Amino acid sequence: MKPNPDRFLSDLHELRSFGASGVGKGVIRPAYSEADIAARAWLAGKFEEAGLEPHYDPMGSLFGLSPEPNSILLGSHSDSQPEGGWLDGALGVIAALEVARAAREAGGPPVSVVSFQDEEGRFGVTTGSTVWSGRLSLEEADQLTDSAGITLAHARAAMSEVTGDFVDPSRFTGFIEMHIEQGPWLWEAGEAAGVVTDIVGIRDMRITFHGEQNHAGTTPMHRRKDTFQALSEFNAAINERFRNVVTPQTVWTIGHVKLHPDAHSIVPGQATFSMQWRDGDADRLGRMEEIIRETADEVAKVRGLEVSYGPMLGLEPVAMNQMLRSALEESAQAVAPGAWRTMPSGALHDATNVAVHMPVAMLFTPSINGISHAFEEDTDEADLARGLEVLAGGVARLGGAKA
Numbered sequence: 001m002k003p004n005p006d007r008f009l010s011d012l013h014e015l016r017s018f019g020a021s022g023v024g025k026g027v028i029r030p031a032y033s034e035a036d037i038a039a040r041a042w043l044a045g046k047f048e049e050a051g052l053e054p055h056y057d058p059m060g061s062l063f064g065l066s067p068e069p070n071s072i073l074l075g076s077h078s079d080s081q082p083e084g085g086w087l088d089g090a091l092g093v094i095a096a097l098e099v100a101r102a103a104r105e106a107g108g109p110p111v112s113v114v115s116f117q118d119e120e121g122r123f124g125v126t127t128g129s130t131v132w133s134g135r136l137s138l139e140e141a142d143q144l145t146d147s148a149g150i151t152l153a154h155a156r157a158a159m160s161e162v163t164g165d166f167v168d169p170s171r172f173t174g175f176i177e178m179h180i181e182q183g184p185w186l187w188e189a190g191e192a193a194g195v196v197t198d199i200v201g202i203r204d205m206r207i208t209f210h211g212e213q214n215h216a217g218t219t220p221m222h223r224r225k226d227t228f229q230a231l232s233e234f235n236a237a238i239n240e241r242f243r244n245v246v247t248p249q250t251v252w253t254i255g256h257v258k259l260h261p262d263a264h265s266i267v268p269g270q271a272t273f274s275m276q277w278r279d280g281d282a283d284r285l286g287r288m289e290e291i292i293r294e295t296a297d298e299v300a301k302v303r304g305l306e307v308s309y310g311p312m313l314g315l316e317p318v319a320m321n322q323m324l325r326s327a328l329e330e331s332a333q334a335v336a337p338g339a340w341r342t343m344p345s346g347a348l349h350d351a352t353n354v355a356v357h358m359p360v361a362m363l364f365t366p367s368i369n370g371i372s373h374a375f376e377e378d379t380d381e382a383d384l385a386r387g388l389e390v391l392a393g394g395v396a397r398l399g400g401a402k403a
């Protein structure tokens with residue numbers, strides 16, 4: 001099976017034209033945006049040209065279905081973060097398309113392709129594949145809102161003309177997702193590929209402190225119910241209290257903060273913020289949740305505020321399938337002898353959800369300076385082409401085997 005690197009790179013560059021940010025190679029292509037929907041329509045055309053049946057599921061995840069039974073499913077996502085890189089997700093979708101074409105030209109094995117919807121969690125956490133996994137019903141997903149308060153139901157209505165039923169996962173033998181590492185390790189070591197061992201678990205929720213809006217000049221500090229002060233105290237306290245629970249691999253992020261009314265001369269009466277944490281150990285994620293809730297309750301009580309919690313979304317850590325991994329490891333050794341490694345994934349991926357239905361594996365390519373979720377995200381094209389070769393070699397080794 002001989003993938004065509006030029007065809008692959010040309011499609012990858014064409015995909016980044018949908019929602020191009022104009023800064024470097026960055027993209028702005030959030031789930032259900034005009035750019036996302038247009039990119040999916042373009043992908044559907046590409047799938048058709050490749051002999052795959054384009055099929056949107058009710059969430060807007062787009063499949064390119066092999067006409068043959070027992071195909072291996074390859075893919076990732078084509079939606080982006082609010083400020084995204086050109087490769088996060090897109091690489092895995094276009095690499096999958098190229099391997100599907102090369103496999104067809106070589107007479108097999110059968111390959112299907114998928115671009116999941118809202119992996120970047122505009123509405124939640126890997127929402128499209130979470131619904132396909134059955135962990136979240138379509139009705140529950142429809143009630144999720146983005147940070148502007150738009151519901152997923154409203155957003156996905158823009159795709160209602162093209163969406164059909166959910167795809168039956170039993171038509172696939174397994175799933176492999178190629179993705180940029182989004183971290184520094186392969187790049188720093190000058191290695192070409194990372195075969196993933198396991199993907200971390202995640203917890204994500206919105207928390208709101210409810211205080212008292214008041215005049216910033218006439219309200220003495222000791223009489224304030226200032227929700228930003230509460231958030232600031234909460235953040236300092238969890239950093240302290242996490243110390244004897246976390247490891248150097250554990251991460252936690254307050255990435256979104258909304259103060260109301262968000263004005264210079266008004267003591268903020270409300271602070272809503274995202275609280276996200278990740279680790280490879282489900283028990284540790286649970287202990288961190290206890291500390292988060294206890295600390296927020298305590299800060300609110302001491303300061304005379306109220307605190308409310310949005311729905312908590314989460315995924316458990318998941319190990320990659322050994323048979324799929326071995327095929328990728330053999331291929332990596334053949335393509336880049338001694339210049340690859342096995343490694344965990346600190347980023348979340350659709351593969352976590354697909355693992356509910358079938359064996360999964362992941363393959364990483366280096367990220368320049370380890371940058372991702374930023375317009376500066378990039379990878380040398382030679383590394384992209386080598387990653388494609390490793391993926392194709394892994395699929396060829398699997399043949400039509402059921403993992």
Ligand code: HGY
Pocket residue numbers: 119120121346347348349
């Ligand atoms: O956040 C993540 O890990 C993924 O890139 N959405």
Ligand code: MN
Pocket residue numbers: 077088089119179348349
């Ligand atoms: Mn991604």
Ligand code: MN
Pocket residue numbers: 081088120373
């Ligand atoms: Mn991402």
